[in-house]
Amino acid sequence: MPPSCIQAAFAEQRERNPDALAVSCGTVRLSYRELDRRANRIAHRLLALGAGPEVPVGLLLAPSAEVAVAFLAVVKTGGCYVPLPAAAPPERLRRILAQVRAPVLLSDSGVPGRGPVAPAGIRAVDAGADPPDVPDTDPDVPTPQDRAACVLFTSGSAGRPKGVAVTHRGVLSFALDPCWARGRHERVLSVAPHAYGVSAYEFWVPLLNGHRTVVAPPGPRDVALLRRSIEEEGISAVHLTAGLFRVVAEQAPEVFAPVAEVLTGGDVVAPAAVRRVLDACPGTVVRTLYGATETTAFATMGTFSEPPASGATVPVGRPLDDVRCHVLDAALRPVEPGAEGELYIAGARLARGYFGDPAETAARFVADPFGGPGDRMFRTGDLFRAGRDGTLEFRGRLDDQVKVRGHRVEPGEVERVLEDRPDVAHAAVVARGPEPQNPRLVAYVVPGPAGTDVAALREHAASMLPEHAVPAAFVTIDALPLTPNGKLDRAALPDVPPVREPAGRPPRTPRQRALCALFGEVLGVPGVGLDDSFFDLDGQSLAAVSLVGRIAGELGIELTVAELFDAPTVAGLDAWIAEGGRGR
Structure with a gap:
């Protein structure tokens, strides 16, 4: 029989080898004993602020060893942690916290904008603070296996995200599956956002089997x-x-x-x-x-x-x-x-x-x-x-549910956000793209009587939705096509959104032409000009990784995604290379 709860399974590993490394991130390295003590102190602080059995606790943390500390601390209170995606708009985070009625938000200084995220009535707690008078003993809160360990939010068709209540039983069954006992998971790299379901693999599989999770630093x-x-x-x-x-x-x-x-x-x-x-x-x-x-x-x-x-x-x-x-x-x-x-x-x-x-x-x-x-x-x-x-x-x-860069997206949620604006009469969102394995969201919009400001509509969507759910293209049409029984006829929507004209000057040198061609191939946009911005061409993180690799492989120019973001136009990137960009 498995242990009674997640914290009991962790305690077994702590007793078995307390000095073994449990979690690391850069120069920060915590043993099982150190991780346990730090989690105990935070758990006592949370209990004093209203956390407890079945009580949700919001987490807004940058990738760090503190994520493992926070996960363990919350389950030790008997409550459930609600990890928030740091890249999501603050308004979306506030709605999630209000939806679960979390009394506490545990945050750190590594996440920008943490102050405004907490709605009125929610106590914001600094995860990095360590008051000396807080005990480091286990709070020992009884926790049945059917109690929620975490609430993870996914896209919802009704216009708001859905919170999935994952139980201690589910986490234990998953983390203690014999498939992880092959001697191949001693050091698991955590690169995914910890607000999603894969965190059960990246954190609980190593920690509940006596191994180590290595958290990749932010970036x-x-x-x-x-x-x-x-x-x-x-x-x-x-x-x-x-x-x-x-x-x-x-x-x-x-x-x-x-x-x-x-x-x-x-x-x-x-x-x-x-x-x-x-x-x-x-x-x-x-x-x-x-x-x-x-x-x-x-x-x-x-x-x-x-x-x-x-x-x-x-x-x-x-x-x-x-x-x-x-x-x-x-x-x-x-x-x-x-x-x-x-x-x-x-x-x-x-x-x-x-x-x-x-x-x-x-x-x-x-x-x-x-x-x-x-x-x-x-x-x-x-x-x-x-x-x-x-x-x-x-x-x-x-x-109608689609997958965009590994994330579930309910088009209905995106459509409701777009139709919240008075200048939008109707909206339909579909996944389209030349590559079936890498689709993009396209929003077809019927303007209101006074017309629709597409730029403002894009900004509105970005302020309410996570990055992967923001449409890559917006197309205005006179009316949504309908089937004979009155439903949306998605097949009758335009196959390819109109291609925008290149911005500004055409390329002149061989390197500029090569860069324009690579921008166009990766982003699926023909006719890229010198002044076209990666972001204006609907570029996103996965496309940035691909573009950086293509530039290195075909032009011999090494750059990072961050450097691409600093010089997002072909002209800017060409100038960066001319000024000493790192050649291979």
Whole structure:
């Protein structure tokens, strides 16, 4: 039987080897004993401010060792941590805190704008403060396994984000799965935002198995950071979203050579990327994953130690322990092997539901006809087919939900934000793009009577939505096309938004022409001019990583993502190179 709660499982590892390194970030290194004591002190501070059993505590922290301290501190109070994405607009963060009614926000000085984030009535606590009179003993709050350990927010179709209540049972089942006991996860690199479900892998898998989590410092998640972290910290395992995995595989697959396992998922995994990594790193294993926040994290896993056959799709594997996967038809009957159906997931890792939203919980967590009394299944909304050996293959979505750079986006939430403005009569948001594995959001807008200010609409969306949910393009149309039964006809929307004219001067020198061409290829925009800005061309972080790699590979010019952001136009970048940009 597993321990009774997360903090009990951690205590077992602390007792077994108290001086072993538990978490590190740069020069900060905490042993299991030190991590436990620091978490105890913060837990006592939180309890004094109203935290306790089933009480949500907001976390707004930059990537650091303090993330592990805060996670452990909150579960020690019996409450649930609510990690906030630091890159999200402050208004969105305030809405999340108000939605869960968190009495406390634990923050640090590494996150800009932390003061205005806390709404009235919420106490903001500095995670870095360490009052001397606070005890470092364990608060010892009894915590049943069905209690919520964290609330993680995803996009919601009703116009507001949904908070998934993940339980102690779900985290324990996931973190103690035998698949992590292969001796390949001793040092796990944390590069993902800790406000998302993958944090269960990056923090709880190493910490509850006596290993170490290495938190990458703040900054762009690019090839340079991965290479440096893997080499300097002796990383044995790392998880990357399918998009970032593809970019690294295209630019520098040898980065993964020292790594025992590379995990990837969150979207369709490109077979060519898997082949490039395995060809360059014969001793590395690539594992493809599928899951949802509602299933704690990963529910299935596929293993590749040899490159997949040319032209083959990459399956997501088979269910992990304590997970049951059912491919069902509309009447909840199992389909034949090879036939398509909706995937339902059951087992110990299911979340408790959506925090404070019983109606949405009832709609997505349904009775399990194949389990015992009271068992439930999570309706994924994904179309799958299973082979005769049980291997699962993703086939598409049954609803409008899309994946953008590994993040779930409900177009309905984006549409509601756009329609909040009085100059927008109607809006429709779809995922489009020349690359199916790297789609972008396109917003089709019917202007109000006085017209629509697209620039102001873009700013409004950026102030209310996380970066990945902000449409990359806005297209004004006279009316939304409808089907005969009155529903939106998405297929009748314009295929490609009108291409903007290049800004300013055309390129003159060979280097300028090469840079303009690379900007256009990476961003999917023809005719880039010298004065076009990376940001005005709807550039985002993953595209920046790809562009930096292409410039290094084709022009021999080494630059970082931060340097690209400082000189985002071709003219600015060309001047930076002329003034001494680092040549290879």
